Amino acid sequence: MTSPRRTRVLSDPRAVRRQVRAWRTRGDRVAFVPTMGYFHDGHLSLMRRARRAADRTVVSIFVNPTQFAPNEDFATYPRDLKRDLKLARDLGMDLCFTPSEKAMYGSRHVTEIHVQGLEDVLEGKTRPTHFSGVAIVVAKLLLIVEPDVLVLGQKDAQQAVILERMIEDLGFSVRVVRGATVREPGGLALSSRNTRLTDRQREAARVLWRALRRARDTVKQGERSAARIKNLIRREVRKESMVRLDYAAVVRADTLADLSRLEGRVLIPIAGYVGGTRLIDNVELTVPRSRR
Numbered sequence: 001m002t003s004p005r006r007t008r009v010l011s012d013p014r015a016v017r018r019q020v021r022a023w024r025t026r027g028d029r030v031a032f033v034p035t036m037g038y039f040h041d042g043h044l045s046l047m048r049r050a051r052r053a054a055d056r057t058v059v060s061i062f063v064n065p066t067q068f069a070p071n072e073d074f075a076t077y078p079r080d081l082k083r084d085l086k087l088a089r090d091l092g093m094d095l096c097f098t099p100s101e102k103a104m105y106g107s108r109h110v111t112e113i114h115v116q117g118l119e120d121v122l123e124g125k126t127r128p129t130h131f132s133g134v135a136i137v138v139a140k141l142l143l144i145v146e147p148d149v150l151v152l153g154q155k156d157a158q159q160a161v162i163l164e165r166m167i168e169d170l171g172f173s174v175r176v177v178r179g180a181t182v183r184e185p186g187g188l189a190l191s192s193r194n195t196r197l198t199d200r201q202r203e204a205a206r207v208l209w210r211a212l213r214r215a216r217d218t219v220k221q222g223e224r225s226a227a228r229i230k231n232l233i234r235r236e237v238r239k240e241s242m243v244r245l246d247y248a249a250v251v252r253a254d255t256l257a258d259l260s261r262l263e264g265r266v267l268i269p270i271a272g273y274v275g276g277t278r279l280i281d282n283v284e285l286t287v288p289r290s291r292r
């Protein structure tokens, strides 16, 4: 029987490994949610998903410097550890792992992980070093936490595809579960960066979801041309002058390879700027093979 829940807060990787191993020795299964903190409902829903997936839950809070390029917002990335810990406690997480940069990377760290062919497309075109930073930190977190289940958000679909590939290639013994994207009432996907938007920008940003929803509905009505779906998205986003679309793509959901016709598991990812804030979103669809 599991003892009553108390949220442990640990920053030492060895203490985390010891605690998780003790749970596993007792036969408890462990689910892990890696985060950069500044929790919103999207994070909370991943933590709830973790609770459903296993007996014990671990959440990490670490703003990972290696996934930010020098010109990006590492220093100003929103942080509120006190509030995050309260939310994690309220949700009954068993362990919050809050490592320091030194604990994660020491002072001589030079090892990198590249998930080739997946890290340099879509988001990777604008953020060429981002996914190798994500891959190395998640690999290190998996080695520390040794979870049975890793919970990732569908909102960062490319990140999930890359991490799933890395997990398979490196033989990590962990099952990946994806949590659905959580949206504001107007449809904007929740993101820590949304706090940077003014009310007017927030309203404008909803066009991204409107465009994706129109694309999804058009596919449901039978459209199979990727070019026409991308054009539809571009036209829709152009209606909102405060939003600049970076890309709209139609790719295979498992390999991120470009598609000209929609068939099978398809991902439609988009990215755009509202002021200086970069936002991403996507829909994933299973498209039946056409009879033609």
Ligand code: PAF
Binding pocket: 034, 035, 036, 062, 064, 067, 134, 137, 138, 156, 159
């Ligand atoms: O999605 C995130 O918040 C981060 O990329 C992750 C997976 C926690 C790695 O730092």
